[in-house]
Amino acid sequence: MERHITAHKDLFKHLVEGDGESARAHKKFYDEYLSVSDLPAEFYLDCIDQVFQRQLLPKGEFLYKGKKVKPEAITETALLTLEGELDDISGVGQTEAAQKLCKNLPDKMRKHYMQKGVGHYGIFNGRKFRENVVPIIVDFVTKHDK
DSSP states (O other), rough: OOHHHHHHHHHHHHHTTTTTTHHHHHHHHHHHGGGGGGGHHHHHHIIIIIIIOOOHHTTTTETTTTOOOOOOOOSSSOOOEEEETOOOOOOTTTEEEHHHTTTTTTTGGGEEEEETTTOGGGGGGGHHHIIIIHHHHHHHHHHOOO
């Protein structure tokens, strides 16, 4: 919350100083950052309820089109999980948990990476994403492309 308050104070300062370029960059960032608001509320709330609150997937109770989802059945699809060290939405380890759920996937077909110094949004956006995360994704996909 503090980061967003500071960002909006900085936006006001940039506008007062006539720094349109910084103001445009702020608007672009928040337009994308807040795009989750474009999801239907029912979908978003259902996801929070089933995945994060009731934790149906690790309990073996998550359904898709009426059928139980069985991560242990995944044996031929490579799995790359990514996390941000400072994630304030998904706790550290939450994404990596998928590795344990896919227990029948060979070790050579899995990888987990935690990017230091980024939060939930930064794992897929910004300089650290471009410089550190993209090469890992490209390498992983290239290695496992059949």
